[in-house]
Amino acid sequence: MDSTKEKEKELGEVELELDERLRLARTERYACQSIVREVFPSERVAICLRNRIKVFNEYDGIKVWRHKKTSKAFYSGLMVCGSVWLCPVCAAKISERRRRELQQAFEQHKKDGGQIALLTLTFSHKRFDALKDILNLFSKATEKFMSGRAFQNIRAEMGLIGRVRALEVTYSDANGFHPHAHIALFYTNKVNLNDIEEQMYVLWKKACSKVGLTIDRKHGISLEKGEKADDYIAKHGKWGIDHELTKAHIKKAKFKSLTPFDFLRNYLATEDKRYLILFKEYAECFKGKRQLQWSQGLKQKFVMEEKNDEQLAKEQTEQADLLGLIDYWIWKDILKQNKRSYFLDLCETKSFEEALENIAEYKKQRIKKAKSLCEELDRKSNIK
Numbered sequence: 001m002d003s004t005k006e007k008e009k010e011l012g013e014v015e016l017e018l019d020e021r022l023r024l025a026r027t028e029r030y031a032c033q034s035i036v037r038e039v040f041p042s043e044r045v046a047i048c049l050r051n052r053i054k055v056f057n058e059y060d061g062i063k064v065w066r067h068k069k070t071s072k073a074f075y076s077g078l079m080v081c082g083s084v085w086l087c088p089v090c091a092a093k094i095s096e097r098r099r100r101e102l103q104q105a106f107e108q109h110k111k112d113g114g115q116i117a118l119l120t121l122t123f124s125h126k127r128f129d130a131l132k133d134i135l136n137l138f139s140k141a142t143e144k145f146m147s148g149r150a151f152q153n154i155r156a157e158m159g160l161i162g163r164v165r166a167l168e169v170t171y172s173d174a175n176g177f178h179p180h181a182h183i184a185l186f187y188t189n190k191v192n193l194n195d196i197e198e199q200m201y202v203l204w205k206k207a208c209s210k211v212g213l214t215i216d217r218k219h220g221i222s223l224e225k226g227e228k229a230d231d232y233i234a235k236h237g238k239w240g241i242d243h244e245l246t247k248a249h250i251k252k253a254k255f256k257s258l259t260p261f262d263f264l265r266n267y268l269a270t271e272d273k274r275y276l277i278l279f280k281e282y283a284e285c286f287k288g289k290r291q292l293q294w295s296q297g298l299k300q301k302f303v304m305e306e307k308n309d310e311q312l313a314k315e316q317t318e319q320a321d322l323l324g325l326i327d328y329w330i331w332k333d334i335l336k337q338n339k340r341s342y343f344l345d346l347c348e349t350k351s352f353e354e355a356l357e358n359i360a361e362y363k364k365q366r367i368k369k370a371k372s373l374c375e376e377l378d379r380k381s382n383i384k
């Protein structure tokens with residue numbers, strides 16, 4: 001084999017591997033979502049990608065599509081919960097959309113001659129601190145930090161035009177919950193970031209001590225130059241399960257710092273109820289909070305169109321081919337068999353028809369099994 005062919009083969013294998021990895025990631029997302037459903041049966045996440053959408057009082061059909069560019073299969077006609085904190089499936093979608101928005105803003109700002117710095121704020125905490133309490137204090141401290149006159153001076157010095165704040169939490173057995181914020185600062189003046197960081201440190205320390213939190217110099221604050229949107233995204237990539245999954249093996253090996261979705265993964269792997277308790281504590285504190293906050297006017301400055309779910313869904317189906325419509329009774333079987341993601345796998349690797357056959361065959365086997373069980377029971381009772 002000549003080297004070009006070898007290379008092509010290698011590329012093919014890498015792509016296949018990626019394809020499989022993406023499918024595995026989807027399987028994991030759906031499985032994790034099912035766990036959340038058990039923990040929060042009355043939240044919207046419990047019906048996400050399960051219940052049908054009603055359009056003008058009638059149910060929309062459940063359709064399966066295949067994206068033209070990526071060849072990925074997906075459903076339409078189903079409710080989505082849109083919860084970035086609770087739902088692993090929605091979180092992946094939403095974070096991808098937000099990633100693109102951020103990228104656009106970063107690029108535009110730099111084209112206009114601006115610069116970006118990445119500020120991380122956190123504080124000291126202990127293993128048994130209640131998340132609810134420390135989160136509350138943290139948000140109070142952040143507010144104080146940004147609202148005083150001293151911060152106004154820094155703002156003027158930097159020529160700060162706006163910021164995007166991402167709220168995040170990780171967990172470790174040694175130190176408990178670790179809430180922190182990553183803030184992208186959009187600024188225009190030439191400044192020494194080390195000097196700015198020193199000034200901010202003094203302010204942050206003061207703000208924290210006012211609410212009863214402590215920080216240390218090394219971990220409490222950091223300010224770095226943000227060369228690329230990727231840097232920022234990598235910093236707060238923990239919000240999106242997809243990003244995490246691409247390096248899931250590293251995470252699992254390290255096993256030190258867990259993201260909330262790691263609680264679900266770990267529960268899947270170990271069935272240790274402790275992870276569910278941790279997830280519940282996290283979710284109850286975070287649901288309803290804004291994950292990503294753009295300062296006023298910043299988004300508009302970069303002429304970003306706000307799209308709602310409906311618009312996005314429409315956009316998505318415009319770029320995809322329709323594979324088929326799923327009968328509601330078959331959909332119920334898919335749910336019962338817990339095969340929402342496996343059905344999509346089959347649509348991608350085989351065909352829509354084979355995917356349907358798989359569901360029907362499984363059902364047939366189950367019925368057969370149940371029948372023979374009944375017959376056996378009958379026989380036994382006759383013998384008596």
Ligand SMILES: [Zn+2]
Nearest residue numbers: 048081087090
């Ligand atoms: Zn959802």
